[in-house]
Amino acid sequence: MSKNENISPLQNDDATATTRTVKCPKCDGEIILATDAEVGEIITCDECSAELEVKNLDPVELDDAPEVQEDWGE
Numbered sequence: 001m002s003k004n005e006n007i008s009p010l011q012n013d014d015a016t017a018t019t020r021t022v023k024c025p026k027c028d029g030e031i032i033l034a035t036d037a038e039v040g041e042i043i044t045c046d047e048c049s050a051e052l053e054v055k056n057l058d059p060v061e062l063d064d065a066p067e068v069q070e071d072w073g074e
C-alpha cells in the first residue's frame with residue numbers, strides 16, 4: 001500500500017455526534033466507534049467482519065480480538 005494522501009478529518013458540525021471513525025487494521029476500512037466505547041470492547045468491522053478489540057482510546061488502537069473457534073467439523 002502506498003497511499004500518499006493528506007488526511008483531512010471530516011468536519012462534523014453535529015454536536016450530538018456520538019461516534020468517531022477509526023481505521024480497520026485488517027482492511028483499512030472505516031469502522032464507526034462509539035465515543036463511549038471502552039477499552040476491552042470488541043467491535044466488528046463492517047468491511048471485512050474482523051473482530052477487533054479496543055486496546056486504547058486516545059489514540060484509538062485496535063487489535064485482533066481472540067478468535068472464538070466455532071465447531072468446524074474437522
Ligand SMILES: [Zn+2]
Pocket residue numbers: 024025026027028029045046047048049050
Ligand atoms: Zn476490516
